Amino acid sequence: MDQQYFLCWRVVPLLLLMPCGLQCMSVHILAEQPVHVIPGSSLLLKARIEPGPLEKVSTITWEREPETGKAPVRVTLATCPGGSQNCVGRRPSVHVNVDQQEATLQINGYSRADSGVYAVTVTDHTGANTTAHCIVREYEAVHHVSVSINVSHSLLICGEAWGTDPHFSWLHERVAITKAVGRVSKDGATLFVSMTPICGHFTCLVSNKLGHSSATYSAAPCETEGRGTMAAVVCLSLLLLFGGVVTFLLLRRHRQSKRGERLHEHLDDTI
Ligand SMILES: *[C@@H]1O[C@H](CO)[C@@H](O)[C@H](O)[C@H]1NC(C)=O
Secondary structure, three states: OHHHHHHHHHHHHHHHHHHHOOOOOEEEEOOOOOEEEOOOOOEEEEEEEEOOOOOOEEEEEEEEEOOOOOOOOOEEEEEEEOOHHHOEEOOOOEEEEEEOOEEEEEEOOOOHHHOEEEEEEEEEOOOOEEEEEEEEEEOOOOOOOEEEEEHHHOEEEEEOOOOOOOEEEEEEOOEEOOOOOEEEOOOOOEEEEOOOOOEOEEEEEEEEOOEEEEEEEEOEOOOOHHHHHHHHHHHHHHHHHHHHHHHHHHHHHHHHHHHHHHHHHHHHHHO
């Protein structure tokens, strides 16, 4: 009894798989996911269809549903019934095409509302469906760049909120980072500072296809050699000035006391 039960469970899935063994149709979307589209530009999705030797493609359908939400509503964008020549988009901005084993969907004037999970479904002559999915999102500009410092490890960390594909670069006092200043991590977001003490302005610049944004961390001003000399000169001048004033005051006092003595002598004479 147990043996039979066991066999049954081994055999049934095999039987279910059998019809699909060699001649199963496959479809997949040729894109690195998620696909990001700049608003106003065109979305182009390509799907590769490989029918089995005994199968014929009967209908291709493109649909979209929101990526999130409790009750996602599926929208049909286009269908290609009865072969490749009869493709119709449901909107003027939607264009579809089928070329040998490739189906394409193009949406012009992409907007945020066009984001979602796209599905291409291929139906064969027996009515069996095969579907491939692709996530499509809006390409977002760089947002909220910030620089924070990790004092114990001499790290500067650049943060960015939700921009698509951000690229990081660093400047120290408005020039590219040199070895004397530090080293940038592989992803670019961290700067390992080697200069001690950490001084001056560190700027993180984040950019993508839509523009760039930056943030600056300001440490104490750097004591450059030029400034040191300047400070010495100012100090020396102040010292000389002070010395001069003191000498002048002493001399004046000396002269005053002499004049006082002379007056005294003069008075003595007249008496
Ligand atoms: C500083 O960086 C080190 C190494 O990445 C980490 O372990 C530590 O928690 C960081 N400290 C702070 C205050 O973030």
